[in-house]
Amino acid sequence: MKISKIEADLKSRAKAAFVLDDAAVAGFCLAAPPPHIKADASIAWPIAGAKLLKKPPLKIAEELAAALGGEVEAGVVPPGFVNITFTPAFLFAALRGLEKPGSLHRPEYAGEKINLEFVSANPTGPMHLASGRGATLGDSLARIWKELGAEVATEFYVNNVGRQVEKLGLSLKARFEGKEPPEDGYQGDYLKDLAAALPKEAADWTDAQFSEYAVAEMLKLHKADMAAFGVQFDRWFLESELHQAGGPAKALATLRERGMAYEKEGAVWFGSSSELESDDKDRVLVKADGRNTYFLNDIAYHLNKFSRGFGRLIDILGADHHGYVPRMEAAVKALGSGAFKVIIHQQVSLLRGKEVVKMSKRAGDFISLKELVDDVGVDACRFFFASRGPNTHLNFDIELAKKKSNENPVYYVQYVHARICSIFDNAAGKGVDPAAGFDESKVVINKEERALMLKLLWLEKTLSDCARDNSPHHLTTYLTELAASFHSFYDQHKVLDPENKELTAYRLFLLKSVNGVIAKGLALLGVSAPERM
RNA sequence: GUCCCCAUAGCUCAAAGGAUAGAGCUCCUGCCUUCUAAGCAGGCAAUCCAGGUUCGAUUCCUGGUGGGGACACCA
Numbered sequence: 001m002k003i004s005k006i007e008a009d010l011k012s013r014a015k016a017a018f019v020l021d022d023a024a025v026a027g028f029c030l031a032a033p034p035p036h037i038k039a040d041a042s043i044a045w046p047i048a049g050a051k052l053l054k055k056p057p058l059k060i061a062e063e064l065a066a067a068l069g070g071e072v073e074a075g076v077v078p079p080g081f082v083n084i085t086f087t088p089a090f091l092f093a094a095l096r097g098l099e100k101p102g103s104l105h106r107p108e109y110a111g112e113k114i115n116l117e118f119v120s121a122n123p124t125g126p127m128h129l130a131s132g133r134g135a136t137l138g139d140s141l142a143r144i145w146k147e148l149g150a151e152v153a154t155e156f157y158v159n160n161v162g163r164q165v166e167k168l169g170l171s172l173k174a175r176f177e178g179k180e181p182p183e184d185g186y187q188g189d190y191l192k193d194l195a196a197a198l199p200k201e202a203a204d205w206t207d208a209q210f211s212e213y214a215v216a217e218m219l220k221l222h223k224a225d226m227a228a229f230g231v232q233f234d235r236w237f238l239e240s241e242l243h244q245a246g247g248p249a250k251a252l253a254t255l256r257e258r259g260m261a262y263e264k265e266g267a268v269w270f271g272s273s274s275e276l277e278s279d280d281k282d283r284v285l286v287k288a289d290g291r292n293t294y295f296l297n298d299i300a301y302h303l304n305k306f307s308r309g310f311g312r313l314i315d316i317l318g319a320d321h322h323g324y325v326p327r328m329e330a331a332v333k334a335l336g337s338g339a340f341k342v343i344i345h346q347q348v349s350l351l352r353g354k355e356v357v358k359m360s361k362r363a364g365d366f367i368s369l370k371e372l373v374d375d376v377g378v379d380a381c382r383f384f385f386a387s388r389g390p391n392t393h394l395n396f397d398i399e400l401a402k403k404k405s406n407e408n409p410v411y412y413v414q415y416v417h418a419r420i421c422s423i424f425d426n427a428a429g430k431g432v433d434p435a436a437g438f439d440e441s442k443v444v445i446n447k448e449e450r451a452l453m454l455k456l457l458w459l460e461k462t463l464s465d466c467a468r469d470n471s472p473h474h475l476t477t478y479l480t481e482l483a484a485s486f487h488s489f490y491d492q493h494k495v496l497d498p499e500n501k502e503l504t505a506y507r508l509f510l511l512k513s514v515n516g517v518i519a520k521g522l523a524l525l526g527v528s529a530p531e532r533m
Numbered sequence: 534g535u536c537c538c539c540a541u542a543g544c545u546c547a548a549a550g551g552a553u554a555g556a557g558c559u560c561c562u563g564c565c566u567u568c569u570a571a572g573c574a575g576g577c578a579a580u581c582c583a584g585g586u587u588c589g590a591u592u593c594c595u596g597g598u599g600g601g602g603a604c605a606c607c608a
Contacts, residue, residue, distance in 0.1 A: 029549080036553055044551050047588075057588080079588075081552070122608075164608060267606055287606040294608045322537050323603045346538060347602065387557095388546070393539055393601055400545090400558095409557055411571050423568050430568095468549080477547055480556065491564095491573040533571065 001093040002103065003030060003041075003457045004464075010068055010084075014045070017067035018060075024052055030084065032458060039075065039083035040454055046080040056080075091453045092440045095513045104460055105149030109467075113151050115305045116142050118316035119226070120157040123218035124168045125188055126368040127225045130318070130348040133394065135369075136385035136526070137345055138316045139231040140472035143524045144463055153310070156226070156233045157301060160215045161240050162294075168218075169211025176202055176210075225369050230378055230526035237304075239297065247300035248292045251335075252285060254303065260334040261285060270295070270331060283327050299331045306337035313338065319346045343470045345390035351397040367398055376405045379527045383410035386525050387476035389469065409476070410527060413483045413518065418533040420486075420515040423495050427508065432496060434512070438505040448489035449510060455482045456517050463524075472525060479521045486514055 011028045014020070025045070033042040046060035053060055057080025065074035065082050073085040086094075097103055118138025121131050142152045159165070171185035175195035181187055194217055202210070219236070226233065242248070252268070255261040260271050266288035285296040305313050313332070317325070325342045332340040350357040350367060357367070373381055384401070387409070388394055427434050445453070458478065465474040495507045519529040 027549085031549080031551085034552055035555085042552085047551070050588075077552075079552085159608065162608060265606085269606095284606045289606080291606085293606065297608090319538065319602055321603085325537090344537080349601075384545095391538060392546075395545085397545095404558070406571070407558060412557080415569080415571055419569060419572085426568050465549085473547080477556075480547095484556080487572055488574090490568085491570095494568065496568055533569075 001090060002097050003094070003460055004106070006030070006071070006086075006090070009071065010043070013067050014064055017063060018049075018053060020052075024049070032454075033081075033083060037077075037083060040086045040450075041084040043082040043084065044080075046082060050080065086454075088440065088443065088445060091445070091450075091457075094457050095453060095510070098456060098459070098513055099516065102149070104147050104463060106464065107149075109145065109148045109150035111151075112312055113153070113310045114145065114312045114314060115153050115155055115308075115310035116145075116314045116316070117155045117157055117305075119231075120159075121222065122159050122164055123215045123222060124164050124186060125218065126190055126370065127222055128366045129350060129369055129372045129396065129398075131225075132229065132369050132372065132381055133345060133348050133385050134316055134318065135226065135229055135231045136382050137343070137390060137470075137472065140382075140386050140475075140525050141316075141343075141466070141470060143526070144466050144472060144475070147520075147524060148463055148467055153234045154232065155235045155237055155305075156222075158215075158219060158236055158238050160219070160238050161243065165211050165215055166207070168214045169207050169209075172198075172214045173205075173207060173210045225373075228373060228378065229369065230382065237301070239301070242297065242300055242304060245304070247304050248296050251296060251300035251303045254335060255285070255299070255331075258334055258336065260331075270299075270327070270334075295327065295331070298328065299335070302328075302332050302340070303335055303337065306335065311338045313340045314343060315341075316343045316345065319344055343390060346393045348394045348396050351395055352399055357398075372398070372401070375402050379410050379414070380405050380408040382526050383408060383413075383476060386472040389471045389473045409480050411533070412487075413479045413522065414528070414530055415533055416483045416486045417515055417518050417522070417529040418531060419490060420511050420518075421531040423511060424508070427496055427504075430496060430498065432498075432504060432508075434508050436501065436505040436508070438502045438509070442502065443506050446493070448485070448492055449507075451485045452482075452489055452510060452514060455485050456513055459517055459521070475521055475524060479518065479525075482514070482517065482521075486518075 007028075007030045010030070011025055014028055015022075015025050018024075027048050028043065028045045030041040030043060033039050043064070046064055047057040049060055050057040058076065058078055061076045061080040061082050065076050068074045068082065068084070072087065072090070075083045075085070077083055116138055119127075119131050119134045121127050138154065142154050145152050167182070167185045168191075171181035171187075172191050172195055174181045174185065175191045176198055181191065191214075194214065198213070202213075205213075223236070252261060255270065262269055262271050267284050268286035269282045270285050271282055283295055284293050285299075286292055302313060315328075322344050325344065328342065329340060380401075385394075424434055455478075462474050462478040466472050493507070495504065495511060497504050522529045
């Protein structure tokens, strides 16, 4: 039994009691009541349904409460809330249900193959701090969707060809020869280090060889940075692979077949505005000089993803790319191969105290992700990034982040895990069986225990919220609240009581559930759950 | 100029159109001889402005104000 199950049960009872269709009960849901209400869950639907049913909300609430009785206790509060109290049997069954693998799967995610692309930073320099946001968002969402039952493959697109890469090669070559990089090249010190490590034979290298070498080294760095940040990519897709497979030509042919490409002024254009009206003007696919635009290559890349069997493509991009979204959506729609969605997250501004630091790879002035992680730690970084919705404009004060790292809420949550592990250690030391049975029907659930149980049930809703809003921040909020419930319980009640084996067994069972949820929640965020702190 | 995003406590953030707006940091008052005080209990403190929709608006709509970002035959 879980909360979505009982929600569905109650909903169908409402449907039957008032003789309604699905649309009429669409807004029927269980919600956590505000703190001053003594109930486990509440339903606001009677108020909303008053107009439809042409009855006063309070009357509807009374009828609904009567229809719901039995399975739960239902009370009515003006203006028309139905407040639900769960039975102990339901609560225990729900807690036991949490332990089952796949207990959080939801039908709407079954059987769908999702490709999730994120970060995709250019391999022209070390990854900077802002990439941590996209990385956190993508990795946590991938884990959450998997927990909900989806099949997700994560992917990092590497632009390893093109002008920026040529510039990178020329900049490295200049450093190798002891010169300054070209003005529009890459000025950062990291190329000095790379040049110093080059073999002597590099003196005979072509420009292309310098580019190839530099990109390979940067890619190694990126892979190491992502691994250190706890982010796993199922595939690092090289743009060069796309060209070797003739991807852009295929994409262009597909668009032509569908009448979505035309020639004008010596160039080939994508005809999106005339047909689909999701972009304001047509864009060039092939330039007058015969070279592909990035746009065409990107279309080809998305076609490639579809050809690998993904039914749904999701890209996570920074807000600086938002203008690119309409044309990309129009183009993918024109391919007609499947669903496509872009999740935009706002950018990270770096502050030093009150001063805004402009970050630029080309100028070599930026804080790298590695530097941040080395200073603050992966757990604190990931929890920090995860705790903001994608639409917030993040001001990241690097000084504050370092100084306050110990005050990050992540430790508050992790501390729960350490404390509970410690209790189980002590139990073992005292010869207490951590898995002893107890008589559920005789348990008296106190206020703090009840708060914990309810919080545990709400995990399922929390993950759905994350999926709905494409953001892990609901989970960080949830974990912080669960942690607060635990710490409060811990302070007031002793778990291990040799005089009372039933009580001890019951509380150990409850805490095992709490620790399971804490560990799972932190794992979904890519944060560790330490056994000792 | 057009488009996107944001505005909640001194600071950083929460809040499916629901009830007395919820946390952390800061400041103040208490609590360690008992399973970890990275903790607990309590106090101070907030929805940018003006209209609209609604039984009900922090949430939706319109118009302001203030801030961030984007508008290439670049990638």
